[in-house]
Amino acid sequence: MRYSELADLYERLEKTTLKTVKTRLVAEFLRKVPDELIEIVPYLILGKVFPDWDERELGVGEKLLIKAVAMATGVSESEILNSVRDTGDLGRSIEEALKKKRQKSFFSQPLTIKRVYENFVKVSEASGERSQDRKLKLLANVFMDAGPKEGRYLARTVLGTMRTGVAEGLLRDAIAEAFKVKAELVERAYMLTSDFGYVARIAKLEGDEGLSSVRMQIGKPIRPMLAQQASGxxxxxxxxxxxxxxxxxxxxxxxxxxxxxxxxxxxxxxxxxxxxxxxxxxxxxxxxxxxxxxxxxxxxxxxxxxxxxxxxxxxxxxxxxxxxxxxxxxxxxxxxxxxxxxxxxxxxxxxxxxxxxxxxxxxxxxxxxxxxxxxxxxxxxxxxxxxxxxxxxxxxxxxxxxxxxxxxxxxxxxxxxxxxxKPTMENLDLVIIGAEWGEGRRAHFLGSYLVAAYDPERGDFVPVGKVGSGFTDEDLAKFTEMLKPLIVEEHGKEVVIEPKIVIEVTYQEIQKSPKYESGFALRFPRYVSLREDKGPEDADTIDKVARLYELQESMKGK
Structure with missing residues (x-):
């Protein structure tokens, strides 16, 4: 199966915001995936190479990636960097570099998903002396045979900045739709194994019966059981x-x-x-x-x-x-x-x-x-x-x-x-989905952050407030560096951020609000800490915000 087919899927996913359409597109693609690739492809669709619990990581930053593309295309590193200043997106800039490719390979052959994955595995396994050189050659080998569009999405996979809007809930529904199995059985199997590749293979080859028989496995973590808050x-x-x-x-x-x-x-x-x-x-x-x-x-x-x-x-x-x-x-x-x-x-x-x-x-x-x-x-x-x-x-x-x-x-x-x-209203772990450039001495920092709770029904994030206090200048510099590669759109001083970063937020109270589609707004929200232990779908849900609002109101009554 050619990697270009996966790149086409990424592009179609980028062009729609409708969850139902995204689910259908992913399901149609999964149905075409051959058996030997079915455990690999779900993670690639999520913009990953390995499950979060897998110790392997690519360990490739922007600098090494640009160097590999320069080696593969003959376009200079400085030219690629200058392009990033215009596009604001390294994936797009690498796409442009591949259009100008000056290097021609006599042994060029179309990229397959299997070859891309195997090269990424080799990149993750490169260690010790001269490991960066080995990673560089492996990456250049892939980009040498990549078309422009393929290069855009290879780069985003390497850097973990895929922007297709496919989250775990959507992938779960797509697996169910693709193989005509019950979504609740896909969910159960995933909760027990945290492995979408394994679950997709069972769904495809063994159906509902196979999913029903999935058991926990040592070496594959179980999704943790969670708790709500009580007033006392x-x-x-x-x-x-x-x-x-x-x-x-x-x-x-x-x-x-x-x-x-x-x-x-x-x-x-x-x-x-x-x-x-x-x-x-x-x-x-x-x-x-x-x-x-x-x-x-x-x-x-x-x-x-x-x-x-x-x-x-x-x-x-x-x-x-x-x-x-x-x-x-x-x-x-x-x-x-x-x-x-x-x-x-x-x-x-x-x-x-x-x-x-x-x-x-x-x-x-x-x-x-x-x-x-x-x-x-x-x-x-x-x-x-x-x-x-x-x-x-x-x-x-x-x-x-x-x-x-x-x-x-x-x-x-x-x-x-x-x-x-707990003795106080619980802090919330929320995802940054937007930001605003600061003014004066903070003009080069993203200084105010739009935060959102997770809506599991929609598989999306809904805003509940803007956080601008509690940050030191060091914090702002750190967040700006982290968030710049995740900027999806810019509108004047405001930017839209790909939901990746989770922060802990405290607040005076939760209010009902027509301003946000969530229906809630945090009054006087304040940054507490970066939650590096949480991914975006581990953030607090809008249901939890609603429950805390009800709890807050009942405590006022007391």
Whole structure:
């Protein structure tokens, strides 16, 4: 199958904003994909090469990409860079360079999807001495045989800046439509494996029956079960049917641990493999989790010298560190607090009630230095739960989680079977979808950001406010650098941003508003932090904004 066919699909997707049309286009394309490519193509359609949980990455920046295109075309690097200043889009500039191609290959042959993918795999595997040279030659090899349009989308895939508007929800619906299977079964299989390539293959070759039999797999992370917010312990107890398991809500980073003998993989909340950055945690898991094969969940907390928890951003610093890890282990010690068991030695536990899952977790975990079970209290007493809540806050934790004792584990679901209890209205994790250039000394910075919540029904993002405060000049410089490659349109000082970057936002209150299509607006929103642990579809939903608005209004009534 030729890569030009995929490039044609990208172009058609770019030209429509209608979700139904995009879904149909992707479904029609998937039906044409041969069996041997069906596990590859879904990720390419998303503008990726590998799943988020796959450790492999291309590791190619704009500079190396431009150098490879210059090598392939004979167009100078400076000419390509000058073109970017005009187009504002490196993909378009590479397309123009390929139109002017001065280098001719005697052995030129049409690009196939298989060849592009195999070259990208080789790029990701290049390491050690002269690895950049090997990456350069591999990329130049692909661009040498690429047509102009193919070059535009190859560049965007390499840089992770595809702008076709295809998100996970749309791909799920397209797989269902392409292979005449139930969307809910595609969703279930994806929630259990986080692997659209695998799910597409099962849907194509085995249909509904195959999708129904999909099970969790060690080495493929499960989408985490999520929680809503409660106004307090009394509401939580009512929702839980009178008795609940209350756990300390740690201010850390949620992790999912997969163990298969001596192999341990740790995934972040965003399902990225962070194993290499936390070797001491891996050793503790090997020593203290007494199961040959297991999937367990917990919260990784950074601990200060006084033994109190530090903000979760310290854990993210550990996740990002690739070098001098021993030094970081001393600077930012971590503690793992395990709270759930999803799989133990051949036994799947997600259909088992929480009460039994917790017992199984307690059976296989031997607490020790840096690894323990999340502190819990099972009670039907609001007074007892309130005391536990105050003690958690006194110790420096965020609050409590309340969980139904009979609740099964529902991957990816945000229901009322798990509730968060915090002393303030919850901050929101929102996606930047627009920005405005600043004035005066901030004229070169994008200084005000339009933020949006995710609408899962539409598979799109709906705005809820503009954030302009809480940023330092360093923050603005960092965000401007991150967002410039994601600018899709410019209208005077305002720009439209491809939804990729998630930020945490605090606010005074949520108001009803006719100004935004979401129907809501944040009053006095303020930037808190960059959520590098979240992708755009992990952002808070508009349903959550609506629930927080109702919660806010009920608290006013009290």
């Amino acid at each position: 312990v009394e509401e939580a107890l009512r929702e839980m049917g009178g008795t609940a398991e209350f756990e300390i809500k740690y201010d850390g980073a949620r992790v999912q641990v997969h163990r298969d003998g001596d192999t341990v993989i740790v995934y972040s909340r965003r399902l990225e493999n962070v194993t290499r950055s936390i070797p001491e945690v891996v050793e503790r898991i090997k020593a203290h989790v007494r199961a040959e094969r297991a999937i367990v969940e917990g919260e990784l907390v950074a601990v200060g010298e006084d033994g109190r928890p530090r903000p979760f951003q310290f854990v993210l610093r550990r996740f990002r560190r690739k070098y001098d890890i021993k030094e970081m282990i001393k600077k930012i010690p971590l503690e793992l607090n395990l709270f759930d068991a999803l799989y133990v030695d051949g036994g799947e536990l997600i259909e088992v009630p929480l009460e039994e899952r917790r017992k199984r977790l307690e059976e296989i975990v031997e607490e020790g230095e840096g690894i323990r079970l999340a502190v819990k209290l099972v009670t039907d007493s609001a007074e007892e739960a309130e005391r536990f809540y105050r003690e958690a806050l006194k110790l420096g934790h965020e609050g409590l989680m309340a969980k139904r004792l009979d609740s099964i584990y529902e991957p990816g679901n945000r229901g009322k079977k798990w509730l968060k209890i």
